[in-house]
Amino acid sequence: MAEASYPDDLKYHSEHDWARIEGDTATLGITWYAQDQLGEVVFFDPPAVGTSINKDSPYAEVESVKAVSDVVAPLSGEIIEVNEALKDSPEQINEDSYGEGWLVKIKLSDPSEGDSLMDAESYRQTLS
Amino acid sequence: MTITDNQLHGDPGIEAHEQHPQRSAIVETEQQRDRARTIYEKSKPGRRAFVAPELDVPKHELPERFRRAEAPKLPEIAEPEIVRHYNRLSKRNFDLDSGFYPLGSCTMKHNPKLHERVAALPGNARLHPLQNPKRAQGALELMYELQGALGEIAGLPHVSLQPSAGSHGELAGVLLTRAYHEDRGDHRTKILTPDTAHGTNPATVTMGGYEVVKVGTNADGGVDIEDLRAKADEQVACLMLTNPNTLGVFDTNIEEIAKIVHGVGATLYYDGANLNAVMGRTRPGDMGFDIVHFNLHKTFTQPHGGGGPGAGPIAVSDRIEPYITKPQVVKREDGTFDLDYDRPKSIGRLRGFQGNYGVFVRSYAYILSLGSDGLQEASETAVLNANYLLARLRQLGVTDLLPPAYDRLCMHEFVLSGAPMKRELGLRTLDLAKRLLDHSFHPPTVYFPLLVDEALLIEPTETETKETLDAFADALAQILREGAEDPEIARNAPYGTPVRRLDEAGAAKRPVIRQPL
Numbered sequence: 001m002a003e004a005s006y007p008d009d010l011k012y013h014s015e016h017d018w019a020r021i022e023g024d025t026a027t028l029g030i031t032w033y034a035q036d037q038l039g040e041v042v043f044f045d046p047p048a049v050g051t052s053i054n055k056d057s058p059y060a061e062v063e064s065v066k067a068v069s070d071v072v073a074p075l076s077g078e079i080i081e082v083n084e085a086l087k088d089s090p091e092q093i094n095e096d097s098y099g100e101g102w103l104v105k106i107k108l109s110d111p112s113e114g115d116s117l118m119d120a121e122s123y124r125q126t127l128s
Numbered sequence: 129m130t131i132t133d134n135q136l137h138g139d140p141g142i143e144a145h146e147q148h149p150q151r152s153a154i155v156e157t158e159q160q161r162d163r164a165r166t167i168y169e170k171s172k173p174g175r176r177a178f179v180a181p182e183l184d185v186p187k188h189e190l191p192e193r194f195r196r197a198e199a200p201k202l203p204e205i206a207e208p209e210i211v212r213h214y215n216r217l218s219k220r221n222f223d224l225d226s227g228f229y230p231l232g233s234c235t236m237k238h239n240p241k242l243h244e245r246v247a248a249l250p251g252n253a254r255l256h257p258l259q260n261p262k263r264a265q266g267a268l269e270l271m272y273e274l275q276g277a278l279g280e281i282a283g284l285p286h287v288s289l290q291p292s293a294g295s296h297g298e299l300a301g302v303l304l305t306r307a308y309h310e311d312r313g314d315h316r317t318k319i320l321t322p323d324t325a326h327g328t329n330p331a332t333v334t335m336g337g338y339e340v341v342k343v344g345t346n347a348d349g350g351v352d353i354e355d356l357r358a359k360a361d362e363q364v365a366c367l368m369l370t371n372p373n374t375l376g377v378f379d380t381n382i383e384e385i386a387k388i389v390h391g392v393g394a395t396l397y398y399d400g401a402n403l404n405a406v407m408g409r410t411r412p413g414d415m416g417f418d419i420v421h422f423n424l425h426k427t428f429t430q431p432h433g434g435g436g437p438g439a440g441p442i443a444v445s446d447r448i449e450p451y452i453t454k455p456q457v458v459k460r461e462d463g464t465f466d467l468d469y470d471r472p473k474s475i476g477r478l479r480g481f482q483g484n485y486g487v488f489v490r491s492y493a494y495i496l497s498l499g500s501d502g503l504q505e506a507s508e509t510a511v512l513n514a515n516y517l518l519a520r521l522r523q524l525g526v527t528d529l530l531p532p533a534y535d536r537l538c539m540h541e542f543v544l545s546g547a548p549m550k551r552e553l554g555l556r557t558l559d560l561a562k563r564l565l566d567h568s569f570h571p572p573t574v575y576f577p578l579l580v581d582e583a584l585l586i587e588p589t590e591t592e593t594k595e596t597l598d599a600f601a602d603a604l605a606q607i608l609r610e611g612a613e614d615p616e617i618a619r620n621a622p623y624g625t626p627v628r629r630l631d632e633a634g635a636a637k638r639p640v641i642r643q644p645l
Contacts, residue, residue, distance in 0.1 A: 037581075039558075040632065042633050042636035043636070043637070064633075065636060066575045067575070067578060090637070
């Protein structure tokens with residue numbers, strides 16, 4: 001995606017992660033800003049299914065041509081699925097960061113945590 | 129977009145293509161058409177570069193068990209073809225002998241050719257590393273004298289020449305820190321590094337078995353004192369610091385920092401990567417550091433940049449001395465030099481033999497030929513050159529699109545942010561760096577330090593002339609002017625280099641690491 005975008009149906013974390021909350025599960029990924037800062041992503045190292053992750057703590061790594069960076073969990077929970085397709089095509093994180101470039105799905109351990117995340121407009125303001 | 133032959137052959141000016149609007153294709157240079165071929169692809173069965181003399185002694189065959197099952201797969205090639213192969217490869221490289229190399233994060237200063245002469249003297253070049261110390265007195269004396277000189281420059285009396293790189297010196301420092309604490313029955317778990325640190329610092333901490341704790345940066349580009357105070361506790365073994373730091377900023381709070389770190393019983397480690405800024409002006413030992421590493425290949429001249437050889441000696445304070453590496457080069461009471469293995473608390477050996485001796489010879493020659501006044505002048509000129517270049521970039525308006533990350537007097541290097549350029553022109557720092565190659569300049573370090581958006585880290589060094597610095601500033605200004613008219617030119621750069629824009633992501637994702645023989 002060449003143009004910055006921050007969909008309204010997502011929740012955002014200050015460490016440039018997004019969460020799509022559906023009931024007691026959520027899909028997680030990194031924002032357009034994050035992938036733009038990283039540059040071309042060449043590798044995604046996901047956690048194993050069944051791992052517990054904690055809000056505000058790193059749960060995975062993305063490697064770009066510039067650097068290796070931690071991915072911070074916007075919410076707490078247990079990994080129930082990882083995006084296996086990223087093994088072969090990590091560039092999806094750049095090309096479609098809110099769609100094919102999703103990273104993991106989790107079962108939320110505390111659905112109320114979602115209230116502490118930002119909406120698209122507030123997140124956008126933190127970037128300017 | 130139009131790129132002409134003129135641009136490809138060293139004149140990247142846009143004037144040229146305006147004169148030839150009919151030229152619309154990017155022309156491939158002869159060097160680019162010459163696809164890289166490995167020496168194995170040039171191999172022909174039976175060709176040789178030498179003729180073995182006839183056997184004039186009785187023939188003895190190696191016992192069967194020592195023989196290879198099949199002959200090694202060596203290229204079969206004639207001598208002139210070998211010479212041409214490597215000569216051709218050398219022309220496809222960019223090096224300090226070809227042009228300005230303002231790398232930043234790694235000092236790329238001129239390496240006097242005199243040093244090559246002394247390093248090549250037979251007594252230096254042909255000395256066997258296992259020679260008995262009694263018959264290697266000259267070499268040991270040189271090492272002993274170099275230890276003394278480095279100790280004086282660091283302001284810390286005890287020196288080990290063993291570590292072979294800056295990162296190796298860091299590892300020595302972390303192991304010494306561990307030995308120091310453990311010897312006192314003090315088991316600590318964490319080491320602090322600023323968020324501006326060289327990437328090797330946290331890597332070394334992890335390798336040394338400690339947890340990395342990052343300390344923030346204040347508005348002036350120095351260590352955030354309050355953050356340091358909050359994180360410095362009895363579990364902290366050490367703070368690793370570079371001063372001046374990777375932002376080219378001298379941390380004037382260093383005495384306060386040392387007080388906080390020593391107050392919790394931790395050691396203070398000096399990453400000597402930026403020592404080129406302060407030689408003779410200030411000494412890490414006087415600032416309160418316990419352990420220092422030197423990058424002899426940066427500060428004390430040694431051709432490097434192709435992966436070595438380097439040397440990362442360390443200097444330490446009295447309280448760290450019992451744990452330093454062994455053997456140490458010592459002077460005995462009768463005036464002879466020897467290797468001292470009798471060091472019961474030593475962390476041991478970090479390297480085979482005595483280190484990269486050729487590097488020691490060059491650095492010793494450098495220190496002796498400059499003397500203390502000369503070393504101080506070198507650092508002063510390095511700082512002057514960096515500030516001149518920054519002032520020149522301001523004068524040309526370059527800093528409107530590439531502002532300094534921290535707007536204050538810099539030391540030997542400074543960091544610009546390409547964020548406004550990206551916003552206004554749609555050009556990334558990477559594009560600018562690639563376009564610089566068409567102006568025959570090696571780009572500075574890009575995208576480091578990580579906390580500066582679209583960073584460019586520029587270090588001109590003391591060995592460049594005013595004319596070179598002016599030409600570099602002009603090139604940056606011209607690339608920005610060109611980018612305002614047609615950003616596509618820089619986005620597709622470079623044009624005249626042996627290879628064009630490389631697919632870095634592809635190289636990381638689908639590396640070709642084996643060549644079929």
